[in-house]
Amino acid sequence: MKDIASFIALNRFGLGAAPGDAARVAGNPRGWLGAQIKRRPALPRALARFRDSDSILTEIHRAKRAGPEALQASTDAGFHRHFTPEVAARTQVMIASDTPFAERMVMFWSNHFSVSNSDLLVGPAIPAYEREAIRPHVFGTFADMLKAVSSHPCMIGYLDNAGSMGPQSRASRKRGQTQTAPLHETLARTILERHTLGPDGGYTQQDVTGLAKALSGWSHGGLTPGEEDGPIHGRFEFRHDFHEPGPKHVLGRTYAENGLHEGVALLDTLARHPATAQTIATKLVRHFVHDDPPAGAVARIAKVFQASGGDLAAVSAALINLDEAWENPTAKVKSHYELVLATYRATGQTRPGAQEVLEPLHLFGQLPFTAPSPAGWGDRSGDWIAPEALMARIEWLRGFASGLPSTLYPETVLRNSINPVAQQATRDWITQAPSGDRAIAMILASPEFQRR
């Protein structure tokens, strides 16, 4: 790899250079990225063998009926059989991927619509959630992704909407006044604050309540208290008896009673809202360009988002064409997950075993789908380069390098990774390294390699 543009395409927009990538990118980095924007990207073959969320969750729901011990055993087995293997497979797919920009978009949106395994009931199915609700839409429309995500049993379970009842709903009135707050607002608040308008998006508590009422009844099969003999399944289910009747007032508009369609119409409205365009544009530019996103770049992306009706293919293409994205090639820091992927790719270890890839993710505390809150993982350099974390990185990279075949030449790794951006001091210390594996460890531990 010789030019900075290739480095940027492969790192800022990709997952680090794997052997052969430099030749594929050379001469036309933007074209290489643009060619990865496909309206309906195929599911990577290695992920096709995993079960859908319906069957995973059905198993858990059935166990729940049998009692707490059966439930515990079932979720344990679910993590073991579904979550962990698919997290490893997803990581292996990304290490070997030849469409790394598309995979970066999967990661970006998966993090934007973060679901964490802290919810044990849906945890085992979260990799399936990404496969079903995120992947198909990364170059589709934002509205479709928002609706797919908000109606997915994993999101509904994670943000506690399955049992949410309108105060005037049939189920609520039947229950009487003995219990408090049947209406759960977490999903509605998260959609407004995190997924669409943003914390400064100008909405009020009344808007949160209005959206929560519209989304009351957005549930899934098998979990309804008091309906022990109801049907068991793991799909989305709209429960009329939980739904708040009557008109809903949200963001200055009134939505007439229309059951499930109220929520759908509201999500469509939110997806088109200018504040949403601003939120998404800011987040994308922060992710791909700079911790402090340049206002001009944000404005351009927001404009494309708005003008295209949230067409993420158009938005992705606009990102690639931001002039700001092709400057300052090491402005950002790779997340722990990105660093692990880039390390395997840079050293040509593109077929690692499941345990090998899981180990550093556990070590760094960035196993996918385990973000600490619905806000997802942080996206600023300081979120990744703290003292303990950096030491863990250096230690792992040093150990990783020592396990590489001694026929791997440091010069090869250097040429294939940071060559266009390596500072003289970095080159000197790599050359001075007292052994080949230490030279490679120096390359991997260099700021240039850890940045993008």
Added chain:
Amino acid sequence: MFDRRLFLKTTGAGMMTALAAGRAAAASPRTDSRLVMILLRGGLDGLHALPPYADSEYQKMRPTLALSMADKVVDLDGYFGLHPALEALKPLYSAGELLFMPAVAARYRDQSHSEAQNMLENGSGKPFGAEDGWLNRAILGLNPGERELGLSLGPTVPLILQGEAPIQSWGDDERAALDRDFLFQVGQMYRSDPLFMDALQLGAPGSGLLTGPQASPGTEDFIGSAKVAAQNLSRSDGARIAVMELQGWDTHFDQARRLEPLLAQLAQGITTLKDELGPRVWRRTAVVVVSEFGRSPAENDSQGTDHGDGGLAIMAGGAVRGGRIVGHWPGLTQTTLLNETRSRSQNAYESMFKAVLIDHLDLDRHFVEDKVFPNSGGVLPHKGLLHFS
């Protein structure tokens, strides 16, 4: 929060378990001789390990580093002496079981450790000239069968032992832990990046790591490796050739303090081999200690030395005709040391290696020239290094 295992290494039971897994077929090898190669990674400064303490030129070139009798140098021949940390080797020298070849030279002429090590180990005469190691090719000549005559004791199998011949190893899954040298170098590399530099300074164990000189360069279990190697080599069905490694010799700064514990470890490793092998096997053993290159005769501004040609090879063992300093000693002015070592094949590593393979392991001369060290026909085996020659 994180387990910082500085130099946590497999020891005792772990090693033995790993070794027990090594298979040993019944066929006898062609030789009953034992060879232990010790690779000192980083570039040993020969003039510090074997100081020509009586040479006034040496004292001039190394105003802070030069050793003299006042530093308890152990005299060998009135000109060269042993670094005091190597004192444990003096009895071997006196017993004729230890020799030194100062000003030894690899034919490598650049500055890269990894290239120089690769060249030293692949045996083709140039960096990356072969995908396998010359000791592995030599093993093929000893025993083309399944018996694992080679034994690797490092964290990974070094190139010198890699190739077609099956070899035993322990610690394949052992990964190198962080050491202070490495962190120091990383710190140097981070100097222009405040985000990384600040985090490293807060996160690195120990204070003054990145600004001050280094403490002990580590405590890898070299002695433990020597014991394991000796136990394996002494078995009738065990390995015949073992490779051990010792890191940390790249002493660009604070050399005197950093080399002392390393030299002591090296000496203890060699005496451990002798003790554990026992007199019967030791008599048939040659230990060869080499490093990828030597260092500059003159010291630098950081009380260290830079890459150069002042190398040193050591041979020990009952099979070695020791008690001598061998090879051509060109004298100490910078120009003679550089030019003469380069022009003299007598001091070439291959010369020593070929002698070991032919005179000690009884390999066929043509096999050695054609297969083990191709492209080195001009370098003759060094005569008289071993008893059975």
